[in-house]
Amino acid sequence: MGKRWSEAIAGVVFLLPFLAVLVVFVGWPLVNALWLSFHSYDLFSAPRWVGLENYRFLLNEPDFWISLRNTTLYTLVVVSLQTAFALFLALLMDREIRGKTLFRVALFLPSVTSSVAISLIFMFLFFKNGGLNQLFSWLRLDRLLALFGLAVPVDWLGDVHTALGAIMAQNVWSTAGFFMVVFLAGLQDIPETLYEAARLDGANAWGQFRYVTLPLLRPTTFYVTTIGLIGCFQVFDQVYIMTGGGPLKSTLTIAYLLYQEAFMNFNMGYACAIAFVLATLILLCTLLQRRLLGD
């Protein structure tokens, strides 16, 4: 009895610092934000109880629906592309190729680089007289762009039709390396014997990938898509740096709308309501994903 108690106390003591931090920096703000979402609060006068008014306002606000549409589109495209791209890279890097370590490092580098720096560099690529247009005209592909109804040379970040896509491309590029490493770890976990057995049964490369690699990577895929989804739903810094939500709100995301309301317009209660809607959305999507991919 005495030993068990002392062990329990030791455990609590060891946990205490982390629990305290969790409560102070996560738990308390969370509860406070929920409480504030039922108030009208501008940081200066005392919070005023408004019940569900913030949520009702939100549902009638065109900007919210625009941001929801943009964010959903962004998440769908980026999560599927970055997952596929990362898996592709991981399969490549899993082979015995020359300079493998160098490639792995090069591909991983974007994920340890500041997203602000990456955004600034991509802005130069996306300018009307920037690198991307020069590449297109060098490849003589600019006519192709014109076929899509774009004014060539394209002002990628200034055109309503391309701005969100430009940010998507940047994000896929900068996150694929990180998820590649996760997939690589997953690939190492698949026993070689399974591939041997498959080969004995006459499976070709595609068969091995389809019936051995993919199913056994499922937990990894679940992790990658979940983390990707959470990141995408919260996309903010790229939008802030590259477009500021424009042109014409075509890159307005939920997180950016939240920032605008909280720190430009100082509608703290309303911003908290947006935050909770966003959190609920992420939770629902993750649950749905677990249904589809989980074990």
Next chain:
Amino acid sequence: MCGWLLVVIGLALDAACREGAPRADGKVRLRLSGYAGNPAETDLMRELVADFNASQREIVVRYEPVPGQYYPKLLTMLASRTAPDVFYLDILYFQPFLAKRSILRPLDDFLASASTRTGDFVPALIAAFSDKGKVYGIPKDFNTLGLYYNRKSFDRAGLAYPTDRWDLARFREAAERLTRPQGPAPRSGFAMPPDNADRFLPIAAMFGATLYAPDGACAIASPQGVQALTYYAALRRTDRSAIFPSEVGASWTGDAFGRAQAAMVFEGSWLTPYLEESFPRLDYGLTQLPRGPAGRSNFLFTVAYVIPQSAKHPEAAWKLIAYLTNEASQERITFALPSRKAVSERFVAKHPEYRAILSAAAYARPYAFGPRGNRVNDRLGLAVQEVLLGVKPPKQALDDAAAAIDRINRL
């Protein structure tokens, strides 16, 4: 572990921010903050603060310019009671700040006893920072918009330089003739910001449009407003004589002008020190904005020094403001017009190229649109952008904007 470190750092920062009591040397410590705009301005501020500190035995001022998003940072500091003792306040934000009752401190008690007399300043500037007979800020300097033009471009096109007798029709024609879209060095007649209302609003007023009707409802969608936006958008969409800075890799319209990619821009005199520093060989002139069908119009862009109610040493803060806005300090301004009447007249006598900026001050109105003026301004910018990008016709864009602005003002 990392978490505890955060807590410790947080407590240390908190302690560092509590600067109530005088330190061991008995001096009152003040913080002065403003946005870090152009380098000429931040350099002058540093010098002025150093000189002020040298002249004072009881006060030490620290100058903390804010790069990037100034107002979000300032409002966050005000809300967390860590605001500077004296800070810049743009005219567009004066009424929004005043609407939050607890922020700004009236300065009348100081003005009554001090050597600073409001009568020495350009009257419109003092009026712009006053409410119900109380003065809340001492303007540090001001600007209006002028028409900057590139002499070489005009010579090449065989056009006479603009004068202050130009009207909007003449301006439009010149912009078109100055535009050379093809060739090794393509150039345009005019550069406009893609998402901003502050070049459109003077034109709207030149057509006779007003932002608000006498009853306070938004009246920008009047026939005159629609005419003005049609004119403004035609520069780009019909004549193809106006570019956005980003299209030529420029960071703002003044930058596009400096690179000689636009022959004309509407800018305040903040452009002059920028051109001298970045494009010293550019040959340019400056004159008043053209006239419209309803006459002249312009806006006053100005910034004042204000003291928040939370300042612990308002007397010391006032001493700083009085020093920064006295005649000797104002004589040293190079990037805008000094807010003191006498000094700005001497300034223009010495630098006649700024005459256009000062002349416009006679009829310019403050760039301010009420207690939610910053949001109104953003919404107008969106309407301008909708038309410039061809998403909506002018009438519909302004109707939508007027409805949205009424909603913003009713919130």
